[in-house]
Every structure is written in structure tokens, then in C-alpha cells.
Amino acid sequence: xxxxxxxxxxxxxxxxxxxxxxxxxxxxxxxxxxxxxxxxxxxxxxxxxxxxxxxxxxxxxxxxxxxxxxxxxxxxxxxxxxxxxxxxxxxxxxxxxxxxxxxxxxxxxxx
Amino acid sequence: xxxxxxxxxxxxxxxxxxxxxxxxxxxxxxxxxxxxxxxxxxxxxxxxxxxxxxxxxxxxxxxxxxxxxxxxxxxxxxxxxxxxxxxxxxxxxxxxxxxxxxxxxxxxxxxxxx
Numbered sequence: 001x002x003x004x005x006x007x008x009x010x011x012x013x014x015x016x017x018x019x020x021x022x023x024x025x026x027x028x029x030x031x032x033x034x035x036x037x038x039x040x041x042x043x044x045x046x047x048x049x050x051x052x053x054x055x056x057x058x059x060x061x062x063x064x065x066x067x068x069x070x071x072x073x074x075x076x077x078x079x080x081x082x083x084x085x086x087x088x089x090x091x092x093x094x095x096x097x098x099x100x101x102x103x104x105x106x107x108x109x110x111x
Numbered sequence: 112x113x114x115x116x117x118x119x120x121x122x123x124x125x126x127x128x129x130x131x132x133x134x135x136x137x138x139x140x141x142x143x144x145x146x147x148x149x150x151x152x153x154x155x156x157x158x159x160x161x162x163x164x165x166x167x168x169x170x171x172x173x174x175x176x177x178x179x180x181x182x183x184x185x186x187x188x189x190x191x192x193x194x195x196x197x198x199x200x201x202x203x204x205x206x207x208x209x210x211x212x213x214x215x216x217x218x219x220x221x222x223x224x225x
Contacts, residue, residue, distance in 0.1 A: 008151070032211060043201055043216035044154070087153065097161065097209035098169070101146075101153035 003027065003100045004090045010106040017078050021105045023088030024070045033071050034089035035062055038104065044087055047073075078109045113137050117202050117217035124192040124224045132187040132220050134202030142205045143185040144169070144214070145177065147198040154201065160185055161208040192224045 005024045013019045025033070032051055036044040048055050050071050054063040061074040071090075075082055088102035118133045136143065144159035156169030160179040174196060176188040185204075189196060199221050203214040 004153070034213075043218055044214075045216070046213045049213075091211065097142075097211070098156060098159070099210045101155075103151060103153045 003093060004088055004102040006088050006102040006105050008103060008105060010108055012108045012110055013078055014110050015078055015080060017109075018074065018076050019078060019107065020072055020074045021086055021088075021107075022070050022072050023090075023102055023105075025088075025090040026069065027091060027093040028066075028069060029093075030091045032091070033062075033064065034099070035071075035073050036087040036089060036101075038085045038087055040084075044101075047086070075107075078107075080109050080111065083107055083109045115202055115204055115215050115217035117200075117220050119220060120218065121221045122223070124189070124222065126192060126194060126224060128192050130189050130192070132189075132200055132202075132222075134185045134187065134217060135183050136185075136202075136204040136215070137183065138204060138206070138215065139182060140204035140206050140215070141182070141208050142210060142212070143179065144203050144210060145175070145185070145187045146201045146203065147171065147196075148201060148219075149198050157187065157200075159210070189222075194224045196222065197224045198222060 035047040037047045038044040050062040059076045085104040085106045087104045089099050092098040115136045141162045145157040146154040148154050158177040160166045202217040205212040205214045
């Protein structure tokens, strides 16, 4: 298994819909994870961190399933402004100070 | 507070040319890194630094050099450009000595090598 994998999409959803992305990882020792958001032709920006208890920020909920080694990102009541690529970030297996970025999942929210 | 700045925004090189991509941050972050982003692939780490005077290789270091003489600056040098180095390059910084903390990215440099 690759260190981190994401469904590239694109996910095309109507405004107001709920959408979820998964990200699988291979490093079973990983404790913390991140979701970054990247708008088209822009730099990535941190969306949220994910720890064992998950995380929620408004319409965004991130959860960790350690047994199955995946993290998920749920977006409720999708807005047009949510259209972006969502990057999953996991700790690198062989290092204590580096992370690995997934290839990203593309989301388009349609009017 | 400008955050992370990168210059230039765009660059076209011919095969064999060399150049330096500039990166600076004003947040007093110890950790700085360079990534390249290619279509369909995640950001791949080129080189990183955990503080002034300390640099190390990432996943794809070949063809690139870095130095970290100050906390603020972390330039990336392409020694002899090749078409395979056509990519978008992002510089990032984070507090502490790892990238486990929130990374702040610059706006990127779009490089084309002909």
C-alpha cells in the first residue's frame, strides 16, 4: 500500500449536499493527521488537524478510523466556495519530523 | 506580516541553465521546506531545514541544492535545469522543528524548462 492514498475524484455535488472523502494511510503508528485545502493555482492552506478524537469545525468534520487506517473529511451543506482540492497529510513512516501529502481529492460544488 | 514570500512567480528556463528560487518568511519559524507539485501527484519534499545552518534531503533532492544561512531565508538552487524539473515549487515554514505543525506556504513558483 502506498503511504497515503486518496480518491482523486472529481466529486461534483450540488450546493447544499453532504460529501465525504476518505484518505487511507499505511503507517499504523501515525497519531496525527491533517487536511489541507488547495484552491486552483493557489498554495495549500491548513483546513484542520485530526487526532484520535476527530475534529469538527462548523460544517467540516474530520474523523480517524485507526483500525482500518483511514481518515475522513465530511462537508455538510456544501457551498460554491468549498470547490477546491483537499489534501490529506500523514506522518512519514521512516521519519519523526516529516509528513507526506496525498495527491488530493477534487471537489466541485455546482449551483 | 507578509508570511511566506516566494520569487519569482513564473520562470522559463532552457535546459542546462541554473537559477535560484527565493523564499523568505517573517514568522520566525525554525522549520522550512521546499516541495514540488506535479499533476496527479501530491506535494513531494525536495529539501528541508530545521534551523539556520541545518539542511537535509527530502524525497526528491537530485538536481537541487539549498542553504539556510538565516532563519528567514531558504533559497532553492537548480544546478542544471532539465525538462523533468518543470513543476510548481512551493516553499513552506512551520514553527518548531518538524512539519507536524501547521505549514504556511508561499504562493508558489511556476517553472517551465524547455
